[in-house]
Amino acid sequence: xxxxxxxxxxxxxxxxxxxxxxxxxxxxxxxxxxxxxxxxxxxxxxxxxxxxxxxxxxxxxxxxxxxxxxxxxxxxxxxxxxxxxxxxxxxxxxxxxxxxxxxxxxxxxxxxxxxxxxxxxxxxxxxxxxxxxxxxxxxxxxxxxxxxxxxxxxxxxxxxxxxxxxxxxxxxxxxxxxxxxxxxxxxxxxxxxxxxxxxxxxxxxxxxxxxxxxxxxxxxxxxxxxxxxxxxxxxxxxxxxxxxxxxxxxxxxxxxxxxxxxxxxxxxxxxxxxxxxxxxxxxxxxxxxxx
Ligand SMILES: [Zn+2]
Numbered sequence: 001x002x003x004x005x006x007x008x009x010x011x012x013x014x015x016x017x018x019x020x021x022x023x024x025x026x027x028x029x030x031x032x033x034x035x036x037x038x039x040x041x042x043x044x045x046x047x048x049x050x051x052x053x054x055x056x057x058x059x060x061x062x063x064x065x066x067x068x069x070x071x072x073x074x075x076x077x078x079x080x081x082x083x084x085x086x087x088x089x090x091x092x093x094x095x096x097x098x099x100x101x102x103x104x105x106x107x108x109x110x111x112x113x114x115x116x117x118x119x120x121x122x123x124x125x126x127x128x129x130x131x132x133x134x135x136x137x138x139x140x141x142x143x144x145x146x147x148x149x150x151x152x153x154x155x156x157x158x159x160x161x162x163x164x165x166x167x168x169x170x171x172x173x174x175x176x177x178x179x180x181x182x183x184x185x186x187x188x189x190x191x192x193x194x195x196x197x198x199x200x201x202x203x204x205x206x207x208x209x210x211x212x213x214x215x216x217x218x219x220x221x222x223x224x225x226x227x228x229x230x231x232x233x234x235x236x237x238x239x240x241x242x243x244x245x246x247x248x249x250x251x252x253x254x255x256x257x258x259x260x261x262x263x264x265x266x267x268x269x270x271x272x273x274x275x276x277x278x279x280x281x282x283x284x285x286x287x288x289x290x291x
Contacts, residue, residue: 095130128152
């Protein structure tokens with residue numbers, strides 16, 4: 001079995017065939033999947049998408065690429081949503097949050113405000129965080145040292161070995177997916193091979209970050225086992241060893257996920273969600289950048 005620890009299954013790119021995408025992922029051996037929200041308007045859609053998946057789970061948060069249109073009141077909205085979601089076994093943490101220093105149009109201070117306020121919510125509820133890390137490793141770590149959430153996942157990690165070690169020391173796993181399938185992704189491949197197996201989780205980031213064999217096409221969670229195969233070959237371990245380790249790691253850094261992985265479609269908190277919420281307002285990231 002495999003766990004896709006990062007999949008934007010609520011995104012509009014899946015509106016036409018979401019049920020098929022889920023069925024294909026399940027058939028491929030994906031037995032758990034985490035849908036991180038990207039802004040308050042997607043909270044219901046993230047929860048509804050998670051509920052439709054065997055082993056589906058979700059996180060709530062405001063993504064750095066969505067901070068230009070987020071409002072300061074959204075922090076209070078998130079806090080209320082989290083309080084309510086604590087009763088839902090499918091809810092696993094705060095995400096996707098973080099800092100994106102690659103997209104130059106984003107306001108650094110505004111990103112910092114939303115990142116820090118969300119770290120406080122994670123700390124107050126003792127929840128892990130799912131981090132968007134893009135040219136922002138040191139800035140993210142600086143606040144983690146101050147607000148000390150219980151760890152989580154540094155998603156699509158691409159940094160130095162030293163930075164990777166510092167995330168791991170703070171209770172994080174690093175998320176690896178489509179990028180490591182490219183021969184030229186030397187730094188990511190080096191990390192994927194050299195980091196201890198206990199620090200690695202798998203993710204697709206679907207519909208974004210497609211692997212090499214479907215480059216520039218829509219990514220989907222059914223691709224995860226093939227990505228795992230690439231990593232197993234790079235590390236020289238069997239698929240069984242990799243499967244067992246990456247699932248155990250996901251359950252360790254997202255403790256509530258072990259309950260969600262056992263859930264069947266339709267289980268979990270239903271209030272205020274209907275099949276209609278699957279039609280999502282999440283129609284692509286505002287800047288056209290991968291989430
Ligand atoms: Zn994402």
